[in-house]
Amino acid sequence: MSDDRTEVTRQLGGTRAVEFDRALLDSSHAADPGEEAWRAMRIQGEFVNGFDILGKLGPAIAVFGSARLKEGTEAYELGFAVGRAVAESGFAVVTGGGPGVMEAANRGAVEGDGVSVGLGISLPFEDGFNKYVKLAVPFHYFFARKVNFVKYTQGAVVCAGGIGTLDELFEVMTLIQTGKVGDYPLALVGVKFWTPLIDWLRDTLKEEGTISEADVLRPLVTDDPAEAVAHATGRD
Template sequence: MSETPQPVLPFTTPQAVRFDRALLDSHRSDPGEEAWRAMRIQGEFVNAFDVLGNLGPAIAVFGSARLGEGRAEYDAGRQVGEQLARRGFAVVTGGGPGIMEAANRGAQDAGGVSVGLGIQLPFEDGFNHHIDLTVPFHYFFARKVNFVKYTQGAVVLAGGIGTLDELFEVLTLIQTGKVSDYPVALVGVAFWTPLIDWLRGTLLAAGTLSEADVIRPLVTDDPAEAVAHATGADGSE
């Protein structure tokens, strides 16, 4: 397989951007258009359920689209993908560039199943070239449901607002009992420790969360330790 990073594969159009944005625009609520949009949402779930229904054991890997080859975070993502594949787990990412590409690439390098749940974004428009199963989405909420439905844990590497959104979505589902036995590992001690310190020093101190919420994610610099935790191999389940 080529060592040269490949461009992403486009799957959406500018028209789709406007159509999707209209969903959350309270000033554009034509009943006829809304009915068609509801059918489109249903179609996204039907397609994803059909494609992913027989996936088998899988782990979600989240991380920044902006940290590409040559970065330590990219190398860590590739190691995570390789080690998950060697343990018999499919690797499920957002399908984009950066750390997502790294994890998908690592999974393919190790002969595993590489999955991309892609979403149309104005600055990240398509799938990377290291994916075996591609599932396109227009709606974040449909994509999030399928991320959790078809994986048994998550490894989260350095990322921005999108990665934090995915992390806290998972932690919210765990805290509220919507999912169980879903281990989460954070890779990058220097990156994640300030967030954990803020949760403990500010939110826990204010009484807005519990000690279990703070200690739930494993924080490590070791991709192997993160993979062992996410897959339950360390007894975390």
């Protein structure tokens, strides 16, 4: 690991950083005006740093997926295939920079001779960036990272994942539904994994009138990484 990667990995870790961030949303925390002002500056700094680095990135696709599904699982192999296909299509691969499916996509980008990017987040149970991230951007705040994800990618491929992956997926779907972003294609890889969610959207939310048919039909669901990437890159 290079000195630069060591430094950004250090910035992501540490119990003190996690406790400091948690205090932002803790209503019982006695806010110190000086501390709050410093936190506001830190938030601003995260946006400035992200915009400065990623503004030079060029065309890119976000790849979301579980940190828990390691090498040897179907999801990891699909993530690798997606990352490689994105790179071979001339787009950078942007993940959360962690292990599991994120590592797989970054690995695919590297082996596909593409640009491999990680937007890392400080978490108590993850240890910095995976070794396939070549451009590492550290964040402490999820909302700052989400803005950078959507601002600097032209579409997303979502692999199997848990609550964090669903959070990223529904964040994008909300931005699309509300017109906060324009054309931002979404592809979900794993028909067996994602079909129950799509069925729930259609059979429960749409039937109750809380979403429209367009919301249900928006994501492409496929088992084919190449089809998913073609959709996300607008080349289908």
